[in-house]
Amino acid sequence: MTELLRVEHLNKAYGEVPVLQDISFTVNTGEVQVVLGPSGSGKSTLIRCLNGLEPYQSGTIYFQGQKVDPTPKNWQLLRQKIGMVFQxxxxxxxxxxxxxxxxxxxxxxxxxxxxxxxxxxxxxxxxxxxxxxxxxxxxxxxxxxxxxxxxxxxxxxxDFMLFDEVTASLDPEMVRGVLEIMANLAKQKMTMIVVTHEMNFAQQIADNVLFLDDGHILESTPGKDFFTNPQTDRAKEFLQSMDF
Amino acid sequence: MSWQIIQQSLPMFQKGFILTLQMSALGILGAIILGLMCSLCQYFKIPVLKQIVGAYIELSRNTPLLIQLFFIYYGLPGIGLKLSAYTCGIIGLIFLGGSYMAEGFSGGFDGIPNSQIESGKAIGLSQGQLTRYVVFPQGFALSIPALAANIIFLIKETSIFTVIAIPELTNTALDLIGLYYHTNEYLLVLVVGYAIILIPLSIILTWLERRIRYGTFGD
Known part of the structure; x- marks a missing residue:
């Protein structure tokens, strides 16, 4: 698998308040990375950093092996290669x-x-x-x-898609249609980073799960393992609270 | 009240009427253009220009048009700039209206949800494209009520032109009263003259406001 996106030691704060701390992960072409975590853990902020909608204080993003120069002009050019869907x-x-x-x-x-x-x-x-x-x-x-x-x-x-809680404001009966489209995209090997609270869906499509809590990646676990055998107590707690 | 006196005065009022319309139209057009440019400078926080615009808006909104006109008409010749009363009137109206229009546009632009801007950025639009296809069409629709109110306001303000002896509607009435003392008749024509301009315009603007709003947002 070829590496599409690599994030190294990303830090972001709103003023004094840190929202993302030392975030590092890699996404390979064709992979579905699901980002889970409680509200306020920094999930949305993280994927908004990945297309330059949020500036970050330090850290490096590599896109197709190339270091991203985080200037507004450069992000504008990159964004046509990064699809984003909002809540x-x-x-x-x-x-x-x-x-x-x-x-x-x-x-x-x-x-x-x-x-x-x-x-x-x-x-x-x-x-x-x-x-x-x-x-x-x-x-x-x-x-x-x-x-x-x-x-x-x-x-x-x-080249890849970012989904930021795209079903969160939909009526329940509308959710399925949207999730089906995303599952189809995953089947067609579209590289995706998905923030969601739909646990069944997450389990179905996740190649890998990033579990965020309080701005840290607590664990990065293959999708098939995360839901049955999470590595951290915090993730276990989280899955229980989601009735999963 | 003599209908004969009214009738005799009509040709003169007609000239004033046309002049009021003409100067209003030019002044408002100029004010809208100036206001739009000012509000874009502020919206995009263009350095230096933004500060200049800010100072201009404060100055323009917080001084009476009467004083602005005196300054342009009597003050500018002091630095060698002698303009006709007609030109001074239009410049004064643009100077005053520009800031009101700028505030009207700014209100509209600020009313666009940030998520609209972000979704425009997310599909790779440049700042210019974002302005043209997202910010301007939506901001314009949102600012129409304020712009419409300003248009009516500016037309009424043209009555102050009388102080620099521009023979518009009010000046015509005051002149006639001074000459012939038929105060009631001339004031009646004056009121009717403004009403003929402003009432239909107000109705048209309200209609336009709804149409553009519906065309843009569907409610």
Whole structure:
């Protein structure tokens, strides 16, 4: 397996308060890394650091073996290789579904409109929303919006995807559709870093679990072992509290 | 109240009416452009420009238009800049309106959720693209109510132009009253003149506000 992403000794603090301390891990191409941990443990902050939405004080991120120079300009170039999906979907309300999806490919990657739209249609079809191109985000349910948000990120053909609690604000019956799409992506060997509270789903797709507590990685354990045999008491406690 | 007097005064009021409209239109257009540029300087925290804009906004909002006009009309010739009253009026309106419009736009831009900016960044948009496709369309829709209120406000402020002898609506009425003492008649025409401009405009702006809001956010 080839290494896609490596994080070394990442530290981040909000003022005096440390939120991430000495974070180091590696993600290989095609791997699904699930980040678990209690609220406030720094999970979201961690994956937001990975596409430069959060600045960090020290540490190094290597992307495809190359050290990432954490300047705004450089992050802007890198972000088209990093898909990110947020908890609150954040589609652009002023653009219809097609324009939401093709904005990046056309404006950032300078694809032709025809190429971008063709690809958008193909991707929309895979999430069962091919008929929705002319609709606006306001006309869609939360689950549909989140599926569009995933398509919007995929349309740039990123090298890996970040998912930040993408089902946390969805109605229960909407959750499954979104998780299925993510499971499909994992099956197609998309490299993914997933922050989630859906334990069954995490167990199903995780190649490896990073367990965070209080800004530290307490353990990094293969997915097949973490849920049945976590190494730390804190992780055991956490799994119990999640009724798992 | 004599209808004859009113009728006789109408051609003169018509000229004032057109001048008020013309100067308002130019002043408001200039104020919107200046205000947008100022608010973008502030939104993107452009060094130096941001401070200059901040000082301008404070100065403009905290001094009366009357004094600003005196300064432009009587003060600037002192440094060799002699402008016609007409030009001074429009510059004054732009100077005053620019800061109000800037605050209106800023209110709209600040109302865009940060998550919108982040999701724009996440698909690799540059600062310029983010402004063009996300910040401006949404911020503009959010700022329309404030901009509409400013437009109405600025049109009413043109009545102060009378102090530098611009023959707009108010100046026309005061002139006629001074000449012929038919105060009631001329004041009535004056009020009707402003109402003809402002009431329909206000209705149109409210309609536009709803339409743009709906077109952008769907509620």
């Amino acid at each position: 609150s979907y954040d589609l652009f309300p002023n653009l219809n579904i097609m324009d939401n999806i093709t904005l990046g490919p056309i404006k950032v990657q300078k694809q032709s409109k025809a190429t971008a739209q063709k690809e958008a249609l193909r991707l929309l079809d895979t999430v069962g929303l091919a008929d929705y191109t002319a609709k606006f985000p306001r006309e869609l349910s939360g689950g549909q919006k989140q599926r569009i948000a995933i398509v919007r990120a995929l349309a740039l053909h990123p």
